[in-house]
Amino acid sequence: MDTAFSIRFEPDGQVYEASGPVEVFLAAAARGILIEQPCGGTGTCGKCRVRVIDGAPPPSESDRHLLEPQEIDAGWRLACHLQLDRPARIEVPSAARSAAGKSFGGALDLAGRRRVVRVRMLEVPSASSGNQESDLDRVAATQGLARRAITASPAALAELRTLLATGPRVRAALQGDELIATFPPPAASCFGLAVDIGSTSLAAALVDLSCGEVAASASRLNPQVVFGADVISRIHYAAEHAGGAARLTSAVRDGLGAIVDELVKAIGCTRFDVVAAACAGNPTMIHTWAGVDPAPLGIAPYVGTWSGEIDCRAAQVGLPIHPNARVYAFPMIRSHVGADAISAAVACDLDRVSRPTLLIDLGTNSEAVLAEGGRYLAASAAAGPAFEGATIRHGMRAAPGAIDAVAITGDGRVSVNTIGGLPPAGICGSGLVDAIAELLRVGAVAPSGLLAAAEEGGRHWPDGLGARLKPVNGQRAFILADQSSSASGEEVVLTGPDVRQVQLVKGSILAGVTILCGHFGIGVADLGAILLAGAFGNYLRKTSALAIGLVPAIDPERVRFVGNAAGVGARLALVDQDARARAHAIASDAEYVELASHADYQQIFMRSLAFPEGRKGG
């Protein structure tokens, strides 16, 4: 019996030829389409919904639980529970797959920096009876160095010899006392690869090693998302599936490989022109990328396999750049304060601040480092993936169609902005914060977190606002976009439980900050600066973040968004040897504060839950 059939994915038009029953998310992944599974494929978050245009099978129990009957009729199914054994055509909406772009910072002054990789155009004199130094020793001499002062791997030696056979001019990339790679004379650039391995997005930039500028950058969904939205679900995946850890490793390495391909194509170089790499990422990401089982990071006492720098060859971590290139990964402080936090701390000069400065990387796992005068306290708060869209009814990532800003006018009219100006498809993190800030301001969300109902006793809402405060499926909700304006033809709403989710995140972050400040011996008000890092921070409005209390109540002037600081730190580590030394020093000097084990944690957390009082009628 012939059991072969085709699955076509829309709007890509990619076709997967199945030879038997197949999981849809695997078939999609095989065609380069990554469907996220924030809950780890347990059928509980509903974020992996796809629409089966032709050939929809009967709904699963999870489908019936999480989808509306009319959605099921229209062909919507949860990809995580969707297995097919016959031809189908499936639409994978962007909400299920997009990744936000990340920046690696702007201009960079390299003057006076001790360079990591020195790219030099050399004129290597030919050997002669008067100069019988070896090839490598003659290279050393061009740099004013003694015989044997430069070393090289066998492959680099072979490369050098091949090149010198054609002429005396070579372009050389040197790192420390090592000749990493050599190239034929045309004076082209050599690049370093700055990598930010995020749980959600992988981002990388090619940095021109001669000037430190970003020649190209790109990001894409971390292919690991198919194994779970956050690090915890991926760790569980690794722990519970034979070969799971290896699959996580392949996924993230494949993703990085695809980015490298994209980047080198974009600027017209080859992968051999990329002669160094520096990586930032949280401990789970760095462990899985290095090929190390992350399982222990997920169970008490949450301890990783190492904490120092990695300095290895590209070939050792399957990174498709020059195989001899040295790959650096930042050190970590503890299992949940990782190479990304250290990288960001370097980028933000936390080792040079003279007033207490708090760096918070807002993400699924939020990490905070409080620093002053060479003292560092670090903590991590499992904020959960609310700001990434998971656990929020209509949550989505900062992708086209996502509501990223919300304003309520005096007469109760609501205006929303969407990324790309598309009809609203859902709400992303910054939209959530905005919406709640606005609802707090007009009193529709109470400091306790309660979302008001239209018919609330004695309360008169402006007409437009009252109509939007209506229950959905028995839950209080606020209509952000009605059926006529939304992308799906369904209302896009913010529910009471959504507000609670944000409140929990805000509470855990504020509690963490409070405890960190207490350990440091200062009050929250003593903070000289709060630096908000992470892609999410880029889209956030400072006033809204302060309004909902996501950030401690200090002078807004002292709150700064520092963008993808981890990525900027990785870029620095490519061009500035001292950035690596500083990272080492920060990691060595930092003290880790275990929030959950703090005696008063519960009390402080409960106290941190309340939203600030809104400015009534403002």
Added chain:
Amino acid sequence: MDTAFSIRFEPDGQVYEASGPVEVFLAAAARGILIEQPCGGTGTCGKCRVRVIDGAPPPSESDRHLLEPQEIDAGWRLACHLQLDRPARIEVPSAARSAAGKSFGGALDLAGRRRVVRVRMLEVPSASSGNQESDLDRVAATQGLARRAITASPAALAELRTLLATGPRVRAALQGDELIATFPPPAASCFGLAVDIGSTSLAAALVDLSCGEVAASASRLNPQVVFGADVISRIHYAAEHAGGAARLTSAVRDGLGAIVDELVKAIGCTRFDVVAAACAGNPTMIHTWAGVDPAPLGIAPYVGTWSGEIDCRAAQVGLPIHPNARVYAFPMIRSHVGADAISAAVACDLDRVSRPTLLIDLGTNSEAVLAEGGRYLAASAAAGPAFEGATIRHGMRAAPGAIDAVAITGDGRVSVNTIGGLPPAGICGSGLVDAIAELLRVGAVAPSGLLAAAEEGGRHWPDGLGARLKPVNGQRAFILADQSSSASGEEVVLTGPDVRQVQLVKGSILAGVTILCGHFGIGVADLGAILLAGAFGNYLRKTSALAIGLVPAIDPERVRFVGNAAGVGARLALVDQDARARAHAIASDAEYVELASHADYQQIFMRSLAFPEGRKGG
């Protein structure tokens, strides 16, 4: 048309299935039978002769030139010019393929030595809420080291994690500040691989890293011999054949791989138990092994690609031991005084001698280092492959059947000893030196190098001797073994030209030594010691070496054979960090003396040619 046919090699019984016309030496190599081609396959040395028992093709021009008609009739052909297009049965005699064994030295006292690799049985406490150090940092703590004081490659980290998941006891191999490898608890040994990459033989030993003892050693023909007997012919092969350098690399790496297989089988460990390697070899061997084109070593100004140490991973040089193992290769002085000479210098403590000491590595390329009080002069003399059997009519390597000792009694009777007590098949280096020493003593070889003829005017030879001094093919010759006693049924002879060959070697070595001593400001008689290294030295009789003047005329007590000193040095570099530091210092401090460019070289060489006066009638 079916062109397939079989070639059977004897006495192995190995069968090669050809699909078309094939070079016999390649077919043999494909079946693991390595036929040497000392002249590089140019059809000029005649050493690759094999006997085609069935299916002999017509003789080639080279066959007719180098073989006797009756040999051709018997099926003998030169393998280098033998192509077959039909079934055949071919005998490959041991003279065409054997390799001599090499020793890696005896007992070694490791007390007080700073070890290169530390093998430790560790009890790594589990992580707990009271000890949240990472796995690697807890390993460091067992060694009294601080957090992040030990580093590890990604693969080693993965290995460590996998192991700690099963229990707290691990066996760890540490090198410097790096964790190289970890193993399950059973307290077995870890090994280092000492490698001596000789032009002719590859030799390697597994050294127990806990005690420094040799657990097993083995040697085999360097598979590169099929591309030429000496380094010069191999360099030419690399220079003149596309892909030739790569073929040399594969050959030597394959050969080392086969030795590793043999060794680990011999002691019942696995290749993963071999966690370090140290290599000695001449510059051409080290270049080709590292994958670097050796061509520049063969043309003026004879300059290599590097001169320092190599310190890389096993995987980078295709060595099938633990892929994370670090592989060390000794530094070189110059293109023809290489890692083998430095290794031998360390083994012989040349940096600790208080009287002028001369180390000579007798081989195809003889290298000499003269040392005293931290001053080193090095030189190399292209002695040629006479002592390996090439260029000598019945020359062969020190393999079973080779005449390795010769004595002439007072009544003119000649007794020869052969390796393994077999019927004489040829004569090896030590036999040559012995034979000439004896002939000098009885006056049958003049100090000028002239071999006497039986009918020499007025000269009366004892009967036995006179009968042996008879021309062969128009050349003066001395019969070492007659037809009735020899292996082939043909006489084994020493010819006048053979004596000249040895004289040239002796002359070039003595000239080198004379020039070195002159540079050093001493006379040859001031030498406190002469150390003879190399496999060949092991078989040499000291009195004979002195008698023919191969060694300067000093008190025989001051002449010492030090065996495979390069191999012993490699073994030291596995267990003694200071051996590496000493090698570095010797290579740095050594001065290279270019013999050929010495103003008086020709004159000194000519003067060095004469043999010492024999003790007449002794």
